[in-house]
Amino acid sequence: MTRTAQRRTVAMVAVRPMQAPPTAGDRRRRRLADQVRAYGFLVGGLVCFALFSWYPAIRAVVIAFQKYTPGSDPEWVGTANFTRVFADPEFAAAWRNTLTFTLLALLIGFAIPFVLALVLNELRHAKAFFRVVVYLPVMIPPVVSALLWKWFYDPGTGLANEALRFLHLPTSNWSNGADTALISLVIVATWANMGGTVLIYLAALQSIPGELYEAAELDGANLLQRIRHVTVPQTRFVILMLMLLQIIATMQVFTEPFVITGGGPENATVTVLYLIYKYAFLYNDFGGACALSVMLLVLLGAFSAVYLRLTRTEGEDA
Numbered sequence: 001m002t003r004t005a006q007r008r009t010v011a012m013v014a015v016r017p018m019q020a021p022p023t024a025g026d027r028r029r030r031r032l033a034d035q036v037r038a039y040g041f042l043v044g045g046l047v048c049f050a051l052f053s054w055y056p057a058i059r060a061v062v063i064a065f066q067k068y069t070p071g072s073d074p075e076w077v078g079t080a081n082f083t084r085v086f087a088d089p090e091f092a093a094a095w096r097n098t099l100t101f102t103l104l105a106l107l108i109g110f111a112i113p114f115v116l117a118l119v120l121n122e123l124r125h126a127k128a129f130f131r132v133v134v135y136l137p138v139m140i141p142p143v144v145s146a147l148l149w150k151w152f153y154d155p156g157t158g159l160a161n162e163a164l165r166f167l168h169l170p171t172s173n174w175s176n177g178a179d180t181a182l183i184s185l186v187i188v189a190t191w192a193n194m195g196g197t198v199l200i201y202l203a204a205l206q207s208i209p210g211e212l213y214e215a216a217e218l219d220g221a222n223l224l225q226r227i228r229h230v231t232v233p234q235t236r237f238v239i240l241m242l243m244l245l246q247i248i249a250t251m252q253v254f255t256e257p258f259v260i261t262g263g264g265p266e267n268a269t270v271t272v273l274y275l276i277y278k279y280a281f282l283y284n285d286f287g288g289a290c291a292l293s294v295m296l297l298v299l300l301g302a303f304s305a306v307y308l309r310l311t312r313t314e315g316e317d318a
Helices: 003-015 024-063 080-087 089-109 111-122 127-139 142-152 159-166 181-206 210-218 223-234 236-250 255-261 272-282 286-317
Strands: none
Touching (some): 024 286, 080 089, 080 286, 089 111, 089 236, 089 272, 111 181, 127 181, 142 181, 142 255, 181 236, 210 223, 236 286
């Protein structure tokens, strides 16, 4: 740039008027515009929740106290739907199977992801590969996963019994046996859903300061002692949260019994959600289905309240 051009630029800058700082009114208008945009995005989400979550839930509570058949006017019947559902022999079986499924899922499906996360955390090579392998079942659609396991459990030509025959071990009826059907479904649910849990545990394990393990090793702690006195205390909040979330999820099990066993054999795998489906779409009894839904809603609401309380307490402590 020549000297003449430089002087011209300096002169232009010198004569350019300085911009006045924003006034309080300008700041208020800008803040108001930002809030309007934010609430505009929020309204869309609220409308979706209202149409597809809140309205159906409120409508189900209302129908639980009505005799309701599509195409006819509803009739208020009070608690008659609840009384009829209580008297159904399948009611006790459904709750017993659901609670048993939840307990087995905690005993089997809760420990395995934690152990896998410990193993992955100790790996020095191919960590990314094994993370993908562990998470891969989560990427398979639930119905496809259930159909694969249905073929796997086939007592005649299924892969499970073929493997047992190859090892010269006794075969099993798996999902076709009244004594083994429920545990077979627990295995399916554990395999299909543990990938996300493993990654959450792995993230929690990697957030533990390495100095704690070094101090434990200096004190002579072995592997089990380090897990007991360092790993578990440092991840207890994550463990508790995942336990509550798993209880809430397993209490709503439906896909596995619907696709693999159809609630059988001998009602051994009828769950509460599957019984709700039967009342609504097989018996055409929407009042009974909604009465069952309200019972399940109350129970899951209690677990959800505990979950929210614990997360809020942890946030305040942090």
